[in-house]
């Protein structure tokens with residue numbers, strides 16, 4: 001890459017003498033900051049809110065502590081890679097505890113099924129649960145497919161700045177038998193829901209497995225089969241809880257970044273990314289202060305970055321490339337309970353009566369589900385520090401449509417809150433939940449929209465709908481503006497903690513490559 005040592009030294013000196021601006025301190029922004037600083041860049045992070053970590057925020061009330069956003073941590077290998085950039089071990093900065101069973105599922109018919117990490121063990125459990133003699137075997141075959149797809153993702157999709165389907169494949173590989181096998185295994189044109197049901201006939205087990213696509217806020221009926229790969233990513237690496245809560249992850253990333261010299265400016269909203277002659281020249285902060293940066297990583301939602309911070313012909317080009325459908329939003333109840341429910345695991349799903357009815361409502365009609373699935377985090381069993389003695393910091397998340405015109409959640413909330421509590425009483429065995437509530441806070445799609453500056457209240461960036469290219473998101477290296485890089489859940493490879501972290505790493509990696517090759521001017 002470098003022609004000579006003096007040239008390398010000159011380039012690195014130049015890199016070190018100019019700072020990269022990062023818009024936002026969500027997981028993607030933090031991952032970029034750590035990676036860039038580890039590679040010798042000066043970095044300034046501008047964060048509009050008063051806290052670090054974006055959606056991975058914390059709410060504390062009367063001795064209860066809640067993770068406000070993500071609660072399920074998978075693929076710790078991504079964190080390992082980010083900390084590893086500067087030789088730090090994740091184990092030295094986070095105490096990660098493996099959770100197995102990974103989820104407990106409560107179904108409308110009163111049955112309960114635990115999801116275990118080990119595939120053989122899980123297949124036996126499914127055999128006993130379904131009693132049909134085929135679903136257990138089907139689960140093993142499904143996991144084998146999922147593993148193949150995860151390996152394909154690792155080969156073609158992860159750790160590089162893909163922005164279009166064709167960018168995944170190198171022309172010389174296109175006609176190799178192995179590439180054709182890979183294409184067949186991702187089952188183009190087939191949905192997650194259809195794939196799952198062709199392997200696992202039991203309706204309850206397939207409903208449970210459908211929910212891997214809820215990690216990316218998309219309907220399994222509209223998402224491409226390659227997203228079945230998430231099942232292996234979870235079975236392969238496990239589900240983890242950082243003691244102290246998920247918010248320990250952004251806290252550890254920030255502490256690490258600061259050690260490497262990154263500067264954080266909280267309460268500083270970026271209102272404009274300056275572009276001169278097709279290249280980034282700086283950012284404008286609220287109040288009008290201009291900061292010069294030859295390169296900027298935006299961790300703001302990728303669509304809003306273009307619409308709000310750039311505008312004009314560049315935004316029109318970005319918008320014209322494809323339709324950007326927001327992923328789902330959600331209603332979250334943070335309930336401080338006097339007494340914990342012993343029958344709950346750490347992670348639980350209380351499933352809807354009918355997945356098709358639920359997904360049609362949320363994703364096609366844009367209405368709250370008549371009988372929703374509720375996800376519950378009950379962390380006190382793992383981490384008693386989250387609640388007063390014997391209590392629970394119960395987190396209840398119900399997916400809801402992204403914000404549509406005319407939807408006023410102030411009006412919709414009271415009825416929907418009751419619908420959720422009734423569901424927990426009926427299907428989750430929590431009949432006396434209302435009597436146990438000591439503290440309560442609620443986050444609606446409108447709150448999510450306002451707090452995190454996302455697209456139409458979307459929790460997980462852009463939907464993965466489209467049976468051919470639904471998994472493809474905007475590239476981490478802008479094709480429209482030199483020196484602009486995108487990180488976070490609405491950029492490649494997508495949402496969820498591991499993917500948002502990976503997107504930050506990719507944005508930093510291509511930025512660094514471009515800087516050392518002189519393709520962007522860091523000055």
Ligand SMILES: Cc1cc2nc3c(=O)[nH]c(=O)nc-3n(C[C@H](O)[C@H](O)[C@H](O)COP(=O)(O)OP(=O)(O)OC[C@H]3O[C@@H](n4cnc5c(N)ncnc54)[C@H](O)[C@@H]3O)c2cc1C
Nearest residue numbers: 024026028048054055069070071072270300488489496497
């Ligand atoms: C309720 C909920 C539950 C979830 N559950 C899970 C889960 O269990 N597991 C999982 O893996 N994922 C989960 N997710 C998704 C996960 O939280 C996100 O995918 C991930 O945290 C997104 O990170 P990000 O890098 O996109 O940044 P974000 O978290 O979106 O943060 C972006 C940051 O940029 C700042 N910003 C935006 N615009 C500007 C600006 N103009 N100037 C300055 N700052 C700006 C914002 O204030 C924010 O702090 C959940 C999300 C939510 C909301």
